[in-house]
Amino acid sequence: MSDVDTKNQAPSVATDLQDERLRHGEGLRDAVGGVARQVRGGDVGILPVVAGLVVIAIVFNSLNSIFLSSGNVSNILLESVPVGIIALGIVCVLLVAQIDLSVGSVSGLAAALLAVLWIDKGMSVLVAVLLALAMGVAIGWLYGQMFNRLGVPSFVITLAGLLGFLGVQLWLLGTKGAVNLPFDSWLVTFAQLKFVPAWLSYVLVAVAAVGLFASGYARAQERRKAGLSAQSVTLLAVRSAALLVGLGLFVAYLNDTRGVGWMFVFFLALVLLMHYVLTRTAFGRSMFAVGGNPDAARRAGINVESVYTRVFVLCSLFAVLGGVLAASRLAAANQSSGGADVNLNAIAAAVIGGTSLFGGRGSAFAALLGVLVIQSISNGLTLLSLDSSYRFMITGGVLLLAVGLDSIARRSRVSHGRA
Amino acid sequence: MSPATATPPATTTTESILSLRGITKTFGAVAALTDVDLDVAAGQVVAIVGDNGAGKSTLVKVLSGVHAADAGTINFQGQQVHIPTPAAAQRLGIATVYQDLALCENLNVVENLFLGQELRPGRLDEVAMEVRSWELLRELSAKVPTVRIPVASLSGGQRQTVAIARSLLGEPKIVILDEPTAALGVAQTAEVLNLLERLRERGHGVIMVSHNMADVKAVADTVVVLRLGRNNGVFDVGAVSQEDIVAAITGASDNVVSQRAARRDGPANPTTDEGQPR
Numbered sequence: 031m032s033d034v035d036t037k038n039q040a041p042s043v044a045t046d047l048q049d050e051r052l053r054h055g056e057g058l059r060d061a062v063g064g065v066a067r068q069v070r071g072g073d074v075g076i077l078p079v080v081a082g083l084v085v086i087a088i089v090f091n092s093l094n095s096i097f098l099s100s101g102n103v104s105n106i107l108l109e110s111v112p113v114g115i116i117a118l119g120i121v122c123v124l125l126v127a128q129i130d131l132s133v134g135s136v137s138g139l140a141a142a143l144l145a146v147l148w149i150d151k152g153m154s155v156l157v158a159v160l161l162a163l164a165m166g167v168a169i170g171w172l173y174g175q176m177f178n179r180l181g182v183p184s185f186v187i188t189l190a191g192l193l194g195f196l197g198v199q200l201w202l203l204g205t206k207g208a209v210n211l212p213f214d215s216w217l218v219t220f221a222q223l224k225f226v227p228a229w230l231s232y233v234l235v236a237v238a239a240v241g242l243f244a245s246g247y248a249r250a251q252e253r254r255k256a257g258l259s260a261q262s263v264t265l266l267a268v269r270s271a272a273l274l275v276g277l278g279l280f281v282a283y284l285n286d287t288r289g290v291g292w293m294f295v296f297f298l299a300l301v302l303l304m305h306y307v308l309t310r311t312a313f314g315r316s317m318f319a320v321g322g323n324p325d326a327a328r329r330a331g332i333n334v335e336s337v338y339t340r341v342f343v344l345c346s347l348f349a350v351l352g353g354v355l356a357a358s359r360l361a362a363a364n365q366s367s368g369g370a371d372v373n374l375n376a377i378a379a380a381v382i383g384g385t386s387l388f389g390g391r392g393s394a395f396a397a398l399l400g401v402l403v404i405q406s407i408s409n410g411l412t413l414l415s416l417d418s419s420y421r422f423m424i425t426g427g428v429l430l431l432a433v434g435l436d437s438i439a440r441r442s443r444v445s446h447g448r449a
Numbered sequence: 450m451s452p453a454t455a456t457p458p459a460t461t462t463t464e465s466i467l468s469l470r471g472i473t474k475t476f477g478a479v480a481a482l483t484d485v486d487l488d489v490a491a492g493q494v495v496a497i498v499g500d501n502g503a504g505k506s507t508l509v510k511v512l513s514g515v516h517a518a519d520a521g522t523i524n525f526q527g528q529q530v531h532i533p534t535p536a537a538a539q540r541l542g543i544a545t546v547y548q549d550l551a552l553c554e555n556l557n558v559v560e561n562l563f564l565g566q567e568l569r570p571g572r573l574d575e576v577a578m579e580v581r582s583w584e585l586l587r588e589l590s591a592k593v594p595t596v597r598i599p600v601a602s603l604s605g606g607q608r609q610t611v612a613i614a615r616s617l618l619g620e621p622k623i624v625i626l627d628e629p630t631a632a633l634g635v636a637q638t639a640e641v642l643n644l645l646e647r648l649r650e651r652g653h654g655v656i657m658v659s660h661n662m663a664d665v666k667a668v669a670d671t672v673v674v675l676r677l678g679r680n681n682g683v684f685d686v687g688a689v690s691q692e693d694i695v696a697a698i699t700g701a702s703d704n705v706v707s708q709r710a711a712r713r714d715g716p717a718n719p720t721t722d723e724g725q726p727r
Contacts, residue, residue, distance in 0.1 A: 326552055
């Protein structure tokens with residue numbers, strides 16, 4: 031009956047746009063205006079990090095023109111993958127308003143375990159990798175149990191993990207301290223030498239653009255059929271065309287030299303997978319709910335403890351994967367695998383990418399964009415022959431900037447009633 | 450001890466879908482509930498009233514699975530049940546609208562409505578959820594401009610509506626509302642009372658915790674009075690005066706409310722007596 035009423039009153043207005051207080055539009059210009067309104071309201075999204083990347087590119091390229099060369103960009107992308115994958119896990123724990131400080135140690139332990147099982151014990155690569163992943167699951171599960179049953183803050187549990195698993199890593203490697211991985215194994219070549227053939231890279235770009243348009247179009251059609259507002263076909267087409275041209279030119283530039291590494295494609299696939307999980311599944315939704323208001327989530331029937339456990343497992347799993355790929359890229363596991371700044375780089379990447387430290391806000395793309403910022407800075411400073419002291423100082427400054435921006439945006443959201 | 454004449458439950462012969470017997474709950478040394486009984490039939494609005502600390506909220510929490518009762522039995526649709534978790538309560542068909550509404554401020558209206566009961570969990574059916582959300586909100590005449598903004602942007606009344614709409618999603622047998630009108634304006638209060646009547650017509654059992662005697666008299670069939678964690682009378686709304694209910698709540702017919710009423714009625718006009726007990 032209400033359907034009939036709706037149609038009589040407003041034949042042309044979608045169900046969700048009938049309130050007269052609502053400012054809306056479906057076209058291109060309205061989309062741009064909407065973004066401007068969002069930013070003023072403190073919903074800055076990925077804007078600051080994209081701007082940051084542009085500034086970094088301009089500054090470092092003016093200091094050393096190798097920075098933006100095809101070969102170097104391709105290298106930055108490959109270098110980003112291990113920490114980027116670890117940052118994906120950090121995004122998950124930050125979303126539920128927790129933290130995992132042990133990802134560096136866990137990744138190092140994974141590298142050591144892989145090397146020992148594979149080289150010293152003579153197991154096949156695949157079995158060694160699977161056992162390392164199983165260890166990641168076990169560690170995450172352990173964290174989850176400690177957190178849920180004992181109520182110890184995740185900060186403290188994972189700080190213990192940071193020390194403990196570093197110890198296990200050193201113990202595993204024993205007195206020799208390092209194990210080299212054979213260069214001719216598929217795992218090492220995958221991480222170092224495998225690049226997407228030029229023709230295939232263009233096909234993948236086209237598939238991405240068509241996929242973006244098709245999924246957007248299907249969703250818009252479904253919404254129109256249900257009487258809801260939807261994005262205009264023009265907007266969808268413009269968006270997909272922009273992706274096609276932008277990504278196509280970028281890939282063409284990389285194809286001048288080595289092209290796009292398969293490992294980076296693998297990372298992109300993981301980011302897209304996590305984006306799907308976070309935005310389009312009930313599990314992803316429950317993570318946002320737990321991060322926003324755990325009490326409300328519990329009373330809505332969500333098994334909050336299970337969400338925490340699964341998130342810790344996911345994070346440790348990504349840490350192991352990152353550690354395995356880092357070792358493969360280095361073709362060695364040693365005492366400093368996963369040490370030094372891996373831990374903080376991963377956390378910084380997630381935060382710089384726009385994941386809120388306060389929980390309930392973030393996206394999988396935060397890991398991708400954040401790690402590109404971190405890795406670009408690190409790479410640029412190396413090109414300038416500046417040692418790691420400067421790298422630490424500058425990365426620290428960028429992290430502070432990102433956290434400050436997060437807090438300011440949060441305050442702005444509160445004052446605009448969107449917190 | 451109680452001067453209030455407790456009449457037997459006004460529930461006519463209809464069978465109760467929910468009946469509690471001897472519910473007891475203690476927090477440390479404090480007995481929040483002692484031997485409380487409660488019956489709710491299909492199509493019946495039961496108001497639970499009582500002073501602060503009478504155990505109303507604890508009783509609601511026992512029913513909604515937040516706290517487990519220490520002793521006593523819960524019969525739901527003729528079977529004895531345990532309600533260990535909120536999820537178990539939902540599965541049984543007991544939906545609760547909490548006083549603090551229990552909404553996630555960072556999620557939008559649709560996400561909040563379907564939280565924990567999303568359609569197609571592996572690939573969320575956003576369109577169906579949004580359409581259903583609009584249906585529900587229209588049904589409640591909700592004045593929410595868009596369902597795609599975070600709940601943080603909504604006013605208190607709008608949030609209350611969202612919370613009530615959420616409780617109706619699973620077609621519950623029993624709907625529990627904890628102080629549903631406390632934060633609402635005049636028109637929205639009337640809307641919520643209309644909604645309670647619509648729930649009754651649809652055959653839901655409704656439990657409403659309230660401080661507001663006017664609302665209770667306006668919509669409830671039966672009033673259950675709690676005092677210091679114990680039953681202190683069950684009244685048929687049609688056959689009881691507001692003074693009797695207040696007497697049962699305070700434990701004496703000569704109480705601060707009646708004294709105030711007498712003071713105001715005595716010298717001035719005798720017509721204004723719809724004052725609320727405070």
